[in-house]
Amino acid sequence: MGANPATRQREMSERRQAAGEVSAAASGPAFAALVNSLIEQAPLLVRQKSLLPAFDWRQASAVQVDRLLTTLHAAGVKIPAWLARGILIAGHALPQAALGNAPEDLVLLQALNGVAGGGLPDGFARRLADYCQHERLDEAIAVAMVKRLVELGHAPLGCRVALSQAATAPAALSHVRKELETKTADLPAIAVRVAGTSTTHGIATALVPAFAAAGWRAAISEADFGTLVSELMNPAAEADALVVVLDRALLATLDWRSEANLSRGLMEDQIEAMIGAIKAYCGRRAGSILVNTLPVTALPAAGFMDRYHALGEAALVAEVNARLAKLASEEPRVILVDTDAALGAFAPIDRTDAKLWFYGRMAYSDEATRALARAYAQAWRAHKKGMAKVLALDFDNTLWGGVFGDDGIGRLACGDDFPGNAFKALQTECLRLKAQGMLLVALSKNNPDALDVFARHPGMALSREDFVATAVNWEPKPANVERIAKELGLGLDSFVFIDDSPHERAAMRQMCPAVTVPEMPSDPAKRPQWLRSLAATWPARLTGEDAQRSELYRNEQRRRELREAAGSFDAYLAGLEQSLAVAAVSDVTLARVAQLHQRTNQFNLTGLRLTEGDLDMRRADPGRHVVLEGRVHDRYGDHGLVLAASAAIDGGTATIESFVMSCRVIGRRVEAAFIDALMSRLAEQGVARVVGVFRPSSKNGVAREVYASLGFTPVGATDEAELWEADVDGDLPARRSHGIEITWGELT
Amino acid sequence: MGRANVTVMPKAAPVRAEIEEMFREVFHYDGPVTPATSPADVPRWDSLQHIALVRAIEHTFELSLSMDEMMELKSAGDIERVLARYGV
Incomplete structure (x- = not known):
C-alpha cells in the first residue's frame, strides 16, 4: 500500500499486462524517439534501475529489443532478472545466454518465447506441467505462458498451466476459456452443492477451475443465502460433495448486552445445532461433506484475554474448530479443510475484505476465496485418490550431503550440525511419512555397500530396515522403479520419486510418466518443508493398516x-x-x-x-x-x-x-x-x-x-x-x- | 480537497477499450460498450457480479473505490466519470 509511485506504476503496468489488456497504443514519432533514447541510455538506466522497470516492453518492437540487447552487451552490462522478466512477459524472445541465474518460471517462459513454429522442445511439455503442478508461478509469467502456448497451438497444455495456477493467477484462465470447456468435458463429472454462513457465490465460481485442476468436472449448485442448517437438515439437491463454507459470520450473533457466559452458552448451542445438522446429513445422504475450519482471527475481541475470555474471538474460533475436528474424527464422511493452512500465504488481515463483507456479505477476500476453493478440491482429490504409496529416495546429496563413492562415509553430511542437520531433517520427514503408511524405497546409483551408511554413519535418522525395497546399483533408475513396482505389486502411479539431480528427474519423467516427479529445491535447507508441502503425500484418513504397511510388505x-x-x-x-x-x-x-x-x-x-x-x-x-x-x-x-x-x-x-x-x-x-x-x-x-x-x-x-x-x-x-x-x-x-x-x- | 481542477484527459477512447475488456472478462459481454451501457443491456451484470466489476476496476487501475462510488456505477459512463476523478 505504501509503495513508492515508481513501484506502483510498474505494478500497475504489469497488472494490465497480466490481465492481457490491450494497452493504449502509444505511437507516433515522439513516442518512438522516447523509446529509442531509453534504449540508448539503457546501460545507465539498468545500473540505476530507473525508468526501465516501468516500461511496458509490448510497446517496443523486436528490432528495438534487439538493439537494447546489443547496447547492453557493448557496455558490458548483464541483463538483470527484472529486465528479462519485463521483456519476456511482453512476449519477446531472449537468447538463452542473456538469462543468467534466473528463476525456473522465467527460464521456462524464455524457452517458450524462443520457439519458432509449433513444436516444443523435447520434454518441455512435461517439465512445464510438472513445474506448474508443484510450484506457484509469478502471475504475469503465468499469463504470458498461457497466451504463448495458445498462440503456438498447444491449448491443452495452456489449460493445464492456467488451471494449476487458477488460485493465484486467475487472469490466465481467461485466455483459455473456450479450450477449457473442451478439455474439462472428458473429466469425470460430480455434483457439488455449496452452502455456507455467508454469500457463497464467489467460492462457487472458484470451485469450478479448482475441481478441474484436481481432475473433476464439477456441476455446482448453491443453497440459498443463509440456509445452511436447513440445507443440511433437508437437502434440496443430491450431491456427490456438499461444500460447507464457514466463516466468522458464525460468531456474528454474539449478544454483547447479555452476561458473557450466558452469551457464550447461546453461541455454543448454535454451533452444536450446526454440527448436529451435519451429522443428520451424514445419516441421510451418501455424499461427502467438505467443511472448513474457522480462520484465525486478525483482531482480538477481548484484547489480551482473547484466548480465555468467554467471548474472546480466538477462544471461540478454537472452540468451534475443536468441535469440528471431533466431528471429522467421528464421521468418516466429513472431510475437514484447514482454512489456516489453505490461506497460509496471506496475513490474517488480508484473508478478509471489509468492503466485500459490507457490500455483499462475502466473508473472504478474492485471493483467499480462490485459495480456499483450491483447498476444498485438493481435499476431495486426496480422499478419492488416496495418498501416494511409495517414496523412492535417492542417496547422494538427497538423504545426505556429499557423494558416498567419492567422499567415503566419514565425510557425508547428516547429523545435528549444519549443514548435515538439514539432511537429517529430511530423513526425519521420510520417517514421518513411513509412520503414516508410505513405503520407503532406496533408489541410488552406487555400489551396494552404500546401504551400510545407515548403520555406520552416526548421524542418520533412517536405518536400512526402514526401506521395504532397495535398488542400490548402476542400473537406470526407471528400470529399477519398474522392477520394484512389480515386486511390491503396486502401480507406477503410486510412486513419488525424490532426487536432487535434474537429469535423473528428467529421465524418470521420460521413461515412467506415471511416477510423480516433483521439482526439488536445490537448497537442502528448504527441502524438509518442501517434502511436507507435497500434497500427494498427505494422508486423508489414516487406518491402522496404513501405519503398519511397511511391516506387512517386509x-x-x-x-x-x-x-x-x-x-x-x-x-x-x-x-x-x-x-x-x-x-x-x-x-x-x-x-x-x-x-x-x-x-x-x-x-x-x-x-x-x-x-x-x-x-x-x-x-x-x-x-x-x-x-x-x-x-x-x-x-x-x-x-x-x-x-x-x-x-x-x-x-x-x-x-x-x-x-x-x-x-x-x-x-x-x-x-x-x-x-x-x-x-x-x-x-x-x-x-x-x-x-x-x-x-x-x-x-x-x-x-x-x-x-x-x-x-x-x-x-x-x-x-x-x-x-x-x-x-x-x-x-x-x-x-x-x-x-x-x-x-x-x-x-x- | 478543494475544487481540484479536474482535467478531462484526452484518453477517453483507451479507457473505453479497457472497460470493454473488463466487460468481456467479468460479464462475458461481447457487445459494444457505450456510456449508456447499463445492467439492462448486460445480462450478467447483477448485484453479485457488480462486485467483481468493482474488483476488476480496482485491480486494473490500482485504486480503491469507496462504498459510495461503488453504488454510483450504474453505467459504463458512470465508470468513466468515476475513473476521471482518479486521473484515469
Missing part, C-alpha cells in the same frame, strides 16, 4: 523367499498355514473397507468403488445386502483386512456387486476361501443362486479367471461385463480344496 518378502525355497506351490501354500477371519463390515472397519475399494485396481472384479457412505447404507439394510470383510493370517504374520465383497440380494438370487482383494495376498487361494465363506453366509440368508460379475478394466486382468477357477458357470457376457453363476449348495471343487481355515466374527 513379511511379504519373507514369504517370497519361502515360495522360492519350497518345491511345489501346493506345498508352499500348505506351509504358510493360512487362516481367514470373516466378519460383517463394522464401524471400526468401515474406513478400511472403503479404502480397499478405492485403492484396489488389480484384484477388483467389478470396479465398483464403494465409499464409506455406500457401505453404511448397505449395512443399514441387512435383508438386501451382505457386506463381508476378510482378514488373512499366516505363520509369518497378519496381512490385516485384505478382502471385501458386497452382495445384493433379490429374492433367492444374490449378485456379487463388488469383490476386492489387496494385491498383497494375490495367488494364495484366499479368494476361494472368501467366496466359500460368502456363499455360506448367503445360504443362511435364504439365497439359492449366486451371480458373479466381472467387469474388465485396464488393470484387473489378474482377476479375470476367478469365477472360472471357482467353478462358476458362465451365463452371458457383454462388452462391459461377464456374468457367472453358481448354486450356493452346488458342489464347487474350489470350495472344498482351498485348505484355508475360516473363522467367523460378528455378522451383524
Whole structure:
C-alpha cells in the first residue's frame, strides 16, 4: 500500500499486462524517439534501475529489443532478472545466454518465447506441467505462458498451466476459456452443492477451475443465502460433495448486552445445532461433506484475554474448530479443510475484505476465496485418490550431503550440525511419512555397500530396515522403479520419486510418466518443508493398516523367499498355514473397507468403488445386502483386512456387486476361501443362486479367471461385463480344496 | 480537497477499450460498450457480479473505490466519470 509511485506504476503496468489488456497504443514519432533514447541510455538506466522497470516492453518492437540487447552487451552490462522478466512477459524472445541465474518460471517462459513454429522442445511439455503442478508461478509469467502456448497451438497444455495456477493467477484462465470447456468435458463429472454462513457465490465460481485442476468436472449448485442448517437438515439437491463454507459470520450473533457466559452458552448451542445438522446429513445422504475450519482471527475481541475470555474471538474460533475436528474424527464422511493452512500465504488481515463483507456479505477476500476453493478440491482429490504409496529416495546429496563413492562415509553430511542437520531433517520427514503408511524405497546409483551408511554413519535418522525395497546399483533408475513396482505389486502411479539431480528427474519423467516427479529445491535447507508441502503425500484418513504397511510388505518378502525355497506351490501354500477371519463390515472397519475399494485396481472384479457412505447404507439394510470383510493370517504374520465383497440380494438370487482383494495376498487361494465363506453366509440368508460379475478394466486382468477357477458357470457376457453363476449348495471343487481355515466374527 | 481542477484527459477512447475488456472478462459481454451501457443491456451484470466489476476496476487501475462510488456505477459512463476523478 505504501509503495513508492515508481513501484506502483510498474505494478500497475504489469497488472494490465497480466490481465492481457490491450494497452493504449502509444505511437507516433515522439513516442518512438522516447523509446529509442531509453534504449540508448539503457546501460545507465539498468545500473540505476530507473525508468526501465516501468516500461511496458509490448510497446517496443523486436528490432528495438534487439538493439537494447546489443547496447547492453557493448557496455558490458548483464541483463538483470527484472529486465528479462519485463521483456519476456511482453512476449519477446531472449537468447538463452542473456538469462543468467534466473528463476525456473522465467527460464521456462524464455524457452517458450524462443520457439519458432509449433513444436516444443523435447520434454518441455512435461517439465512445464510438472513445474506448474508443484510450484506457484509469478502471475504475469503465468499469463504470458498461457497466451504463448495458445498462440503456438498447444491449448491443452495452456489449460493445464492456467488451471494449476487458477488460485493465484486467475487472469490466465481467461485466455483459455473456450479450450477449457473442451478439455474439462472428458473429466469425470460430480455434483457439488455449496452452502455456507455467508454469500457463497464467489467460492462457487472458484470451485469450478479448482475441481478441474484436481481432475473433476464439477456441476455446482448453491443453497440459498443463509440456509445452511436447513440445507443440511433437508437437502434440496443430491450431491456427490456438499461444500460447507464457514466463516466468522458464525460468531456474528454474539449478544454483547447479555452476561458473557450466558452469551457464550447461546453461541455454543448454535454451533452444536450446526454440527448436529451435519451429522443428520451424514445419516441421510451418501455424499461427502467438505467443511472448513474457522480462520484465525486478525483482531482480538477481548484484547489480551482473547484466548480465555468467554467471548474472546480466538477462544471461540478454537472452540468451534475443536468441535469440528471431533466431528471429522467421528464421521468418516466429513472431510475437514484447514482454512489456516489453505490461506497460509496471506496475513490474517488480508484473508478478509471489509468492503466485500459490507457490500455483499462475502466473508473472504478474492485471493483467499480462490485459495480456499483450491483447498476444498485438493481435499476431495486426496480422499478419492488416496495418498501416494511409495517414496523412492535417492542417496547422494538427497538423504545426505556429499557423494558416498567419492567422499567415503566419514565425510557425508547428516547429523545435528549444519549443514548435515538439514539432511537429517529430511530423513526425519521420510520417517514421518513411513509412520503414516508410505513405503520407503532406496533408489541410488552406487555400489551396494552404500546401504551400510545407515548403520555406520552416526548421524542418520533412517536405518536400512526402514526401506521395504532397495535398488542400490548402476542400473537406470526407471528400470529399477519398474522392477520394484512389480515386486511390491503396486502401480507406477503410486510412486513419488525424490532426487536432487535434474537429469535423473528428467529421465524418470521420460521413461515412467506415471511416477510423480516433483521439482526439488536445490537448497537442502528448504527441502524438509518442501517434502511436507507435497500434497500427494498427505494422508486423508489414516487406518491402522496404513501405519503398519511397511511391516506387512517386509513379511511379504519373507514369504517370497519361502515360495522360492519350497518345491511345489501346493506345498508352499500348505506351509504358510493360512487362516481367514470373516466378519460383517463394522464401524471400526468401515474406513478400511472403503479404502480397499478405492485403492484396489488389480484384484477388483467389478470396479465398483464403494465409499464409506455406500457401505453404511448397505449395512443399514441387512435383508438386501451382505457386506463381508476378510482378514488373512499366516505363520509369518497378519496381512490385516485384505478382502471385501458386497452382495445384493433379490429374492433367492444374490449378485456379487463388488469383490476386492489387496494385491498383497494375490495367488494364495484366499479368494476361494472368501467366496466359500460368502456363499455360506448367503445360504443362511435364504439365497439359492449366486451371480458373479466381472467387469474388465485396464488393470484387473489378474482377476479375470476367478469365477472360472471357482467353478462358476458362465451365463452371458457383454462388452462391459461377464456374468457367472453358481448354486450356493452346488458342489464347487474350489470350495472344498482351498485348505484355508475360516473363522467367523460378528455378522451383524 | 478543494475544487481540484479536474482535467478531462484526452484518453477517453483507451479507457473505453479497457472497460470493454473488463466487460468481456467479468460479464462475458461481447457487445459494444457505450456510456449508456447499463445492467439492462448486460445480462450478467447483477448485484453479485457488480462486485467483481468493482474488483476488476480496482485491480486494473490500482485504486480503491469507496462504498459510495461503488453504488454510483450504474453505467459504463458512470465508470468513466468515476475513473476521471482518479486521473484515469
